[in-house]
Amino acid sequence: MTEEILRVRGLRKRFPGVVALDGVDFDLRPGEVHVLLGENGAGKSTLIKMLSGAYHPDEGTIFMDGRETAIRTAEDAQRHGIATIYQEFNLVPQLTVAENLMLGRPPRRFGFVDKKAMYRHAQELLDRVGVDADPRAPLASLGIARMQMVEIAKALGLDARVLIMDEPTAVLTTSEVQRLFTIVRQLKEQGVAIVFITHHLEEIAQIGDRVTVLRDGASVAEVPADTPEEELVRLMVGRSIDQQYPRERSTQGAPLLEVRGLTRKGVFEDVSFEVRAGEVVGLAGLVGAGRTEVVRAIFGADPYDSGEVLVDGLPLPRGKVTAALEAGLGLVPEDRKGQGLVLGANIRENLGLVTMRRATHGGFVDRAGQAKAAAEVAEQLGVRMSGLGQEVRTLSGGNQQKIVIGKWLLAEANVLILDEPTRGIDVGAKVEIYQLINSLTAAGRAVLMISSDLPEVLGMSDRVLVMARGRLAGELSAAEATQDSVMALAVGELEETA
């Protein structure tokens, strides 16, 4: 057995009012992929932030190569060969790919940046991760999947011996995940020790060697990666979850949302479909197929060139969020933090954002009424919080998402559009959101759900629409929809034209 490169014993960390870590043991050998598993708030982020020098433990010890080591700053971590790839990239979109790769340490000659050397070195790094990108291109032109690869290439550039990857697959499509895994396996062979965080249980057996499960700030088990998924879930949530996708079909009524020939030149074309009362319609496709653009146009957040949108049979004016909202549409956007929440405001404020207009009389907001309504919906959603006055910034991803959905519940939206509703959310909270979807459709409302998580689309939808290259590539009933049939539609057109 190889010598451990990193060993962590009895780490504790306390924040005002919360014990974030309560005795974590963890170790890592060269050439292994060690999966960290746990619900949001279980302490995964706190642990990796200590390993990368962002936080300092109150108690406990970190050993590197068998020696007790204090990691006080990001520079310390770098010196010890620890590199971290966070969910929120540490990249500058305005700079070029090469500049990002060499951020803070560009090759210099006579005090000037040696551009030639920089591009050469950047190309080498990009080749190593096998990503096809021009080092001179601005990073922003890359798209999120290739940005992720650049982030990995950047970590490799630091000659990392320990690579911490925080949910690297959350934003990737299936084929991109496979590319990533190939790279991870290469790194393993080179002897790099990898800490891998994911919420996709099926990935664990594919890529992992060992799994450490965290719950409520403590490490509760260390098991091999081929442990059955149900067992992992049980360890993670402390109870067994019977069903990952508890969809209960409701009786379907009249169409609530009708989209006819919706077109924005160069983005999406001739998109037509309907969503009926009591129905969950899944909208599948690859990242960049135009799904988000279509739903934003339906909601009035972006313009479109032609076509029409009807809610309850009445046409909706273009590009008017307020009209969509009054007609009973609601949108839970893809980018929860960037578009769904006012992070610096508290739970009460965020929940009341949509209904504030309605609660205003003569210019004055009925804040007491708003607070009462917010308290009720927070209770109904089971939001875990210290109180309604808590800043939403400090909530876990799952609870944040509940707040975004909650504001539309308060607004009594009839048609709820969910764009990647469970991205980055742990298993327990996912199931709660699915149950919420069930209760909505049971009440005769309609849900249109975009998701890149195929099992979720298949498990929750009554009907699946597949988009490819800005067009509806096909429609599948729940019975017809399988991983293969959906993927065939999603990539089919790509291969034909390629």
Add this chain to the structure above:
Amino acid sequence: MTTGTLRLRKGSSILSENGSLIGLVVLLVALTLLSGDFLTVTNLLNVGVQAAVTAILAFGQTFVIITSGIDLSVGAVAALSAVVLAWTATSHGMAWPLATGFALIVGIACGLVNGALITYGKLPPFIATLAMQGIARGLGLVISQGSPIALPDSVSHVGDTIGGYLPVPAIVMLLMGVITAVVLNRTYAGRAMYAIGGNEEAARLSGIKVTRQKLITYALAGGFAAVAGIVLAGRLASAQPQAALGYELDAIAAVVIGGASLSGGKGKALGTFVGALILAVLRNGLNLLSVSAFWQQVVIGIVIALAVLLDTLRRRQAS
């Protein structure tokens, strides 16, 4: 006094919520110890009067800063409104309520132009309001021909006292402060300001009409600037085209000292009031202590930095 009992009852919570209030208390104690003339009723009333113009400008600025904007034109708009007031009241013989209303309309109009440039014209607030600063200052000079215009007696009461004791500028300041607090806490416009400043896109997707709310915000700032200009003119019994030069920076400093964030979404009327008081108390104290001209600027700079630092430290500790 009411503030006294309030402080007794809720003192600790107010103190812990607002770091700059601690700064003000420290300053008050220090000046009381250093100068025997500081802690007298007349001097404290003086401070209130001297804080008034900056505070009123700062209240208006608070709205703008909460939406993560900035308004560099408030000083110039105040001067323009003052000139318009004096000009309409003297050259055109308007009755004072009419002239005052006219001055207010000019201020609000300047604010609306700012808002329109920012929303429809998509100019950054810094540039739009910098342009308005030049326009308003210039128009004030054009109207007044570059010379001060004396106010008729009927109007200069705004600068006087009620019963020889209660100074009107301080009362106007308190009134505007209460209006600010009510707007921010109770009205749709105020709550929308926080949402827009916190996350404009999330606010838009929640059905808040961002363009309209921003227009209201800048119009409010313009209106408050006009009130400040009227108070200023009242105090001097004359309207000066070059008055309130650089006051926008004092106003911004007061807002930030009061705990607002220039990146938006945060800010309170009480905080801004405390910020304006800190600046006024400091200037008053430096005069009482006969500190030399050169050192005064150094001291003011240091205190501004300290006040904001104190607040940041306290927040960091809290989170």
Add this chain to the structure above:
Amino acid sequence: MQFTKPAAIAAAGAILALGLTACNNGSSSSAGGSGGGGGDIKIGLSVSTLNNPYFVQLRQGAEAEAKKEGVKITTTDAQNDASQQVNQVQNFASQSMKAIIINPVDSSAAAPAVKAADRSKIPVIAADRGVTGATVTQTVASDNVAGGKLAAQELGKALGGKGKVAVLQGTAGTSAARDRQQGFAEGIKAFPGIQVVAQQPADFDRTKGLDVMTNMLQAHSDITGVFAANDEMALGAIKALGAKAGKQVKVVGFDGSPDGLKAVQAGTLSADVAQQPVLLGQLAVQSAVKAAKGGKIEATVAVPVKVATKDNVAQFTNGA
């Protein structure tokens, strides 16, 4: 031609703005020219700022004199920006002005512009403030130090040689603030019975004059005299003193501005050291014309400062 909509609006706006300013220039900044014996002599006048009544009066004096002499004068406003002033003076040189009058924003920052004019053999007259680091043909200025002394004498006289005095200083670091302060300090030494108990800056600003005076009274309630380094601050101080101004407390100002002289007439301002900006402008233009015609002129002209008191104030108000 195809304009995009915003571009067209912007262009229209710019043209409109230019048109407005052009009209304005035509009516107010160029005077005289057609008649008289001056022929086609053109003079450039660069004023530090027109955001101050004092310099507005200076310009009025200059333009009136130009009209009388029948020469063309072009006035520009440097808006208190020294680099803008350098550009303006350089432009004068290339417009083949026969003489240039500069009212420097900053004495040393004006030197490069003056040197450029020298190279083109154009005579330069410095008005109100001197130029350091370059030679000008003539400096026309009122004497701030002498004025400060005069103010001290007037205040000493008004107080009967004894009492406690406060000083409102100008903007820290400016030459006018410095010179007036220096002159006053020298002059007040002649009165051993007078004690200067406080001196604080109020930045030549009326509001600040009011605030600072209020605060000084708090610390020194027994003040009997005030010297303010300009009329704006003096008027602010008078507002702060209320009924005491001119009675228990004597105030002496500096500038002779219209508002200041009104206060002298009303008795609230005991004396005002009057500069004569109109006269200053006239003298500068006279010298410029003489130099343009090739005549010899003196290196310095001191424009007298005069003391305006209640007895003689009428002659000032009529004169201006």
